[in-house]
Each structure stands twice: as structure tokens, then as C-alpha cells.
Amino acid sequence: MRPYVIIVSEVSVDGKLTLYRGASSKELMTLMDQEAYRYLHEARAKVDGIMVGCETVRTDNPSLTVRYVEGKNPTRIIPCSTANVPLDANIFSKDAPTLIVTTKRAPGEKLQKIRALGAEVMVVGEDLVDFDKLLPALYERGIKSLMVEGGASINWEFIKRGYVDEIRLIHLPVIVGGENVPTLVGGEGFKSLKNLLHLRLRSNFKKGKHLITEWEVVR
Numbered sequence: 001m002r003p004y005v006i007i008v009s010e011v012s013v014d015g016k017l018t019l020y021r022g023a024s025s026k027e028l029m030t031l032m033d034q035e036a037y038r039y040l041h042e043a044r045a046k047v048d049g050i051m052v053g054c055e056t057v058r059t060d061n062p063s064l065t066v067r068y069v070e071g072k073n074p075t076r077i078i079p080c081s082t083a084n085v086p087l088d089a090n091i092f093s094k095d096a097p098t099l100i101v102t103t104k105r106a107p108g109e110k111l112q113k114i115r116a117l118g119a120e121v122m123v124v125g126e127d128l129v130d131f132d133k134l135l136p137a138l139y140e141r142g143i144k145s146l147m148v149e150g151g152a153s154i155n156w157e158f159i160k161r162g163y164v165d166e167i168r169l170i171h172l173p174v175i176v177g178g179e180n181v182p183t184l185v186g187g188e189g190f191k192s193l194k195n196l197l198h199l200r201l202r203s204n205f206k207k208g209k210h211l212i213t214e215w216e217v218v219r
Helices: 033-045 055-060 109-118 129-140 150-158
Strands: 004-014 050-052 075-079 100-104 121-122 145-149 166-172 199-207 211-218
Touching: 004 033, 004 150, 033 166, 033 199, 033 211, 055 075, 075 129, 075 199, 109 121, 145 150, 166 199
Parallel strands: 004 145, 004 166, 050 075, 050 145, 075 100, 100 121
Antiparallel strands: 166 211, 199 211
């Protein structure tokens, strides 16, 4: 058993997550209106866990809490092979529980500091976080639904393993351009028509000035 997984992201019309490689997605998110933010935070309030990669923590410093609507804060889950997350990051606030998922490569001293901040540490894997073991372990801990909020690399990790059930997109009415700018899904890609992930459009509607599309994965 594994959690029900929903990728939720804001993307430009050309599918970009940031203005350039290494930039914070928060810059593009300033284009979102209150209705779009409420939609995003309603989604957060309905899941048991929320996940971003450690690169997103370093670049964006997100809080990953519910603020624009009433609702509970999900458990923040951060996979990071070497536990290389800043100790002053917002994910260590007391607003919600935090779980750092790492590997045997992570320095013990760093893990002690993370635990001292009140976060929990889970070691899953030798050199890289083993998602095949992580998801069942999360399910056993009561994380029955998981929202993945990026970035491109972690989205690919879930998609290539077939661990995604829904994708929900907040479309920003802008074009960013750029060959090397991160898009919704990174990684090596499927490279073959027979391997592509197929989706079915479940609904589309407007929130404020933004188009929202909700997609179901076709099994």
C-alpha cells in the first residue's frame, strides 16, 4: 500500500516553474492572485502529507503550511540524500510536523542537529532515497494522501515509478521561455511513445484570473 499521490504545481503557459535555472519559484508565484492561492492551500489542507525536494527547500525556503484557508497543516516530508537542508529553513517551524527522509550517506552530526530542531529523521536507502520503500513506510505512518509540490526532479521520480494518481495545475498567464529553465517534470524523460504517462482531463475551471486543470492518471 502507498499514499494517494497528487502533484500540484503552478506553471507558466509554456510549462516553466521558474524564471531561470536556480531561481526561486516564489518569483513566478507572485503572479498568482488570492483565488489561486486559496485553491493551493485548500489542496494542502485536504492531504496528510506534503513533499518537496531539498533543492526546493534551499532555493524557495517554503513553509508548506495552510494559511489562506482554514484547515490542518499536513506533515512536511523532505527527501534529501545527504540531509543537506539549511537548519534555519522555514520547514523547521513549529507550525507543522516535519520529516526529513535521508540515507546512510547523511552525516550523523547533521542528523542530530535536525532532530534537535524538533524534526523527525527517517533513513531510507544507501546512497539515494529509496522511494519504493519510502511510500509504503509513509502509508504505515498514517500518510494516506500525499501532495507533491515540486520541483521538476522529484516530480520525475514519482512519475517514472508510476506513483502519481493526479496532477493539478495552476496556469500562470505568462510565457517564460528558455531551453534550460525547469519545467513541470525533469529527469531523463520517457523518450518513447509507448512509455509515456497518459492523463485524462477530469475538470477545468477558473480561479480568479487563472485556469486550473485537474488530470487523472490513466492506468
